[in-house]
Amino acid sequence: MPNALASSPKGTQAPSTLDTLRRYLNVYWLRPENAFWMTLRSETLAQCAMASPSLDICCGDGLFSFLHCGGVLDESFDVFTTVGRLNDVTQAHADMFDVISGAYQPPMITQPGQSIDVGADLKTALLTKARALSFYRKLVQHNANEVLPFGDDTFQSVYCNAAYWIDHIDLFLRELKRITHPHGRIVLQVKLACMQRYTLSTFRDQLGDKFLDIIGRGRLDTWPTLADRAGWEQRFAQAGLCLEDERPFITRTHAQIWDVGLRPIAPMLVKMANGLEPASRLSIKKDWVDLFCELLAPFCDAQLDLFTQSTEPAEIQYMLRPA
Numbered sequence: 383m384p385n386a387l388a389s390s391p392k393g394t395q396a397p398s399t400l401d402t403l404r405r406y407l408n409v410y411w412l413r414p415e416n417a418f419w420m421t422l423r424s425e426t427l428a429q430c431a432m433a434s435p436s437l438d439i440c441c442g443d444g445l446f447s448f449l450h451c452g453g454v455l456d457e458s459f460d461v462f463t464t465v466g467r468l469n470d471v472t473q474a475h476a477d478m479f480d481v482i483s484g485a486y487q488p489p490m491i492t493q494p495g496q497s498i499d500v501g502a503d504l505k506t507a508l509l510t511k512a513r514a515l516s517f518y519r520k521l522v523q524h525n526a527n528e529v530l531p532f533g534d535d536t537f538q539s540v541y542c543n544a545a546y547w548i549d550h551i552d553l554f555l556r557e558l559k560r561i562t563h564p565h566g567r568i569v570l571q572v573k574l575a576c577m578q579r580y581t582l583s584t585f586r587d588q589l590g591d592k593f594l595d596i597i598g599r600g601r602l603d604t605w606p607t608l609a610d611r612a613g614w615e616q617r618f619a620q621a622g623l624c625l626e627d628e629r630p631f632i633t634r635t636h637a638q639i640w641d642v643g644l645r646p647i648a649p650m651l652v653k654m655a656n657g658l659e660p661a662s663r664l665s666i667k668k669d670w671v672d673l674f675c676e677l678l679a680p681f682c683d684a685q686l687d688l689f690t691q692s693t694e695p696a697e698i699q700y701m702l703r704p705a
């Protein structure tokens with residue numbers, strides 16, 4: 383199974399950026415700032431050929447990779463249909479997606495042209511959602527802060543877009559090296575430390591703590607191991623990983639838009655949308671997706687930066703191989 387994570391299998395045409403944006407918006411419409419970020423992630427990842435056996439580590443509910451590999455779901459489906467703990471999101475920073483109900487079954491239009499061999503994540507509810515996609519051959523629950531439950535040299539390709547969530551990052555990177563075949567590749571999409579600066583926190587004196595707490599909703603607490611480029615590269619070298627390619631794909635402009643986004647009102651938007659009759663919900667969703675496709679199209683450019691001084695990228699894709 384070649385190109386397990388590349389979005390266009392041999393003989394098929396890669397989707398246009400706008401198609402990709404629409405696909406992610408359909409699933410993440412109430413958080414459009416996440417949809418354009420995922421579009422940029424997917425477009426950058428599509429430049430990597432990734433062979434089987436493949437591992438998607440910290441795969442969550444699997445939807446990012448499923449859509450990336452060309453899966454299509456009915457437009458009535460989105461991630462906000464199966465959520466919980468909405469009253470705990472603002473104060474307690476609960477993950478509204480980390481719940482499952484018996485009814486969870488995304489309505490499939492097209493199964494991706496390829497599957498991923500193994501998906502792994504900490505959260506069992508997210509893994510149950512991933513299982514419903516019939517996209518991963520195997521799903522494994524594990525804590526990436528511990529030794530990984532895979533043998534030496536197992537994978538030809540490993541993908542992770544959540545390494546900066548892992549506390550024991552040096553162990554994690556050494557483990558990635560151990561489980562990757564000597565001729566295999568590891569693709570990490572990581573946020574950089576400048577994400578902490580690409581926020582409104584520089585205006586704390588004018589805006590106040592309350593404003594910044596509401597906008598931030600504790601997201602920096604879930605990223606214990608952000609680092610700058612030199613820091614990430616030093617970690618890779620220490621773990622015995624060689625850097626083959628690096629591609630910045632999120633600029634300060636993208637990060638600052640995402641910083642505000644619709645995050646603070648998401649729980650209310652979700653409640654409102656889920657209180658509608660299905661036909662009204664779908665009709666409003668279609669108009670919403672059309673509008674955000676137009677609004678966000680200019681931002682689906684990995685190089686776009688409206689800041690005049692050159693700035694550090696906010697997220698970067700590293701391709702690594704065992705030394």
Ligand SMILES: C[S@@+](CC[C@H](N)C(=O)[O-])C[C@H]1O[C@@H](n2cnc3c(N)ncnc32)[C@H](O)[C@@H]1O
Nearest residue numbers: 440441442446503504505524525526527544547
């Ligand atoms: C931002 S989500 C990304 C999910 C998925 N890759 C995607 O793109 O939608 C981060 C994921 O990392 C997982 N995660 C966080 N800490 C973890 C850990 N210590 N071990 C395994 N998974 C972890 C979370 O459960 C969550 O699914």
